[in-house]
Amino acid sequence: MIMRYRYIIGWIFVTGLSLGLLSCGHYLDAKPDEKWTLPSTAEDLQLLMDNYSLMNGQYPAAGEMMADNYYLSADDWNTLSENARDLYLWQKNDQTKDYWVYQPILTANVVLDNADNIKVPADSIRALRDQAKGSALFFRAVYFHALVQLFAAPYDKATAATDKGVPLRLSSSYKDVSVRASVQQCYDRIIMDLQAALPLLPALPQIKSRPSRPAVLGALARVYLDMRDYAKAAAYADSCLHLYNTLLDYNTLDAMADVSIPRFNPEVILDMISPAANTLLPGTNKTDTTLYKSYADNDLRKSICFLNNDAKSFKGDYGGMGSQNGYIFAGIVTDEMYLIRAEGRARAGSTALAMQDLNTLLEKRWRTGFFVPLTATDATEALSKILTERRKELLFRGTRWTDLRRLQFDPILAVTPARIMNGNTYTLPPHSLRYAMQIPIDVIALTNIPQNP
Incomplete structure (x- = not known):
């Protein structure tokens, strides 16, 4: 099982090279090694979702780096990379590839592209497959939401249909052309994925690195809060707390x-x-x-x-x-x-x-x-x-x-x-253009998608 997992990860890595930079009209010449294989069992799918360092450990920190909860001395600021120094002062910088986190999305897409092909002879296998599929939908939505917070303008209902969002990669194929969806399309997809994940996941957290229904409801509460739809945000937070409401003393x-x-x-x-x-x-x-x-x-x-x-x-x-x-x-x-x-x-x-x-x-x-x-x-x-x-x-x-x-x-x-x-x-005054980071220069060069101003 471990060796098979390595083969699957190897395939994802090769096909993911283009996703990390978001391939443009031409395709990569590299082909996956024949010994690498696609996931073919529910266990394969769940192994991909249980890769903690990739699925749980890649949330971009750039937003907190730009927030006003802390300050730096000049000496400490000078020790940082140029990119980190610019983020701290809300300056334009297109060396942002560390925060352009599409690899977890690709892995989620591998699971979603293959989940319905898995044979489920027993209810236990079906439950495992559904859990993996629900986890993939959850993580894809969470990372899309994280990317929108960094690389797109804040959600405004009046302009969301025309404001530029991020590319919505919905397939594991490296051949897909990348285009920037609108902010509204991004939020619609995030909500759609989370709602689709909800019935597939367990009612309570079983392992806290794995998504559950309260986690999905909590994520939906966050998304609607971000959209300033406070009634729905409160409703989803309430639903989450009805399932799980423990507080630490x-x-x-x-x-x-x-x-x-x-x-x-x-x-x-x-x-x-x-x-x-x-x-x-x-x-x-x-x-x-x-x-x-x-x-x-x-x-x-x-x-x-x-x-x-x-x-x-x-x-x-x-x-x-x-x-x-x-x-x-x-x-x-x-x-x-x-x-x-x-x-x-x-x-x-x-x-x-x-x-x-x-x-x-x-x-x-x-x-x-x-x-x-x-x-x-x-x-x-x-x-x-x-x-x-x-x-x-x-x-x-x-x-x-x-x-x-x-x-x-x-x-x-x-x-x-x-x-x-x-x-x-x-x-950083209200409505500043610096509320959206620059897209990585390498991505712009490969895809020709429009850069943020």
Whole structure:
């Protein structure tokens, strides 16, 4: 089985060379070795989906690198690559191939192209095949969504049909010509894939690296939040929490440990991380001072999630690395679902229910006996408090970049992040073109798809 898996991966690698750069009108001359083979059993399909480093470990970190949760000293900034320095200051740079993550999408397409050809003589085999197919649909949607957050303009219903999105690779064939779909087409496909995945997956997480129905519902909540369809975002978060709503009590954690929050802890519905980024290393970045001071002394996140050093280095990741991290945790977690449902309820005018969700979460974060439930006189005040706690709770989870993108459409809630470097001030105002990164220059050269401005 292991040898067969290697043959399948070898075939994917060769045919995937063109996908990594997105082949244009002519085809690659390279042909797969005859000993390499396509998946032909349900076990083959599931092996491809269980490749953690590829399917769960390639979420791009660029959004968090551009977010305003931290700052760099000039000395630390100078140690970074030119690309990382430019991302930090929101400057144009087309050396972005590390974030153009289509290889997981290709692998998902291999599973989807072959799943219906698998013979299923027994219900157990059918269940395994369906799980692999559902996982492929889930991961394809998640990576399409990640790419849209980086390489396309923020979702705007008024312009989404004409705004340029990313190529929607829906086949494992390296012969397909790459074109940029519209932003609307991208979101339609993401939602379609997630909805198709839902009935194929188990009702509860069995192995936290594998998708489940709560993970799909959580992903849909994220997508609709990004689209500013707050009613649907809240509805999907609610459906997720009806299946899985466990919260971790921070009073049970050791604040002095380098790894205070264990990996695969009870809040995690699906485990997913990014490759490490030097910009995000605790020894390099420093938590935004105002943000750190916003945690009350009896808020356990202040001691659980930060090292007590001058930089207030973040160690509160859910990937089990603690102070040794340098990546973002991008998985689906129940705390985020409480916050999405709370925001949706506040925006719908349901102030009491919104604050109930927020307080249910915060009670698990504060020292026992010291938490006083937050109150709000109206939905506007509730929304303000929810967004404040959302930023504090989801630090280095990749959500701040998407929040900056969506909140820019609200004049009251829009934020203009600023960086100071070598005496110069750099800003990212609402509706800036820099909310969409440059597509990798190699991709442009091979495909002739239009570059972002």
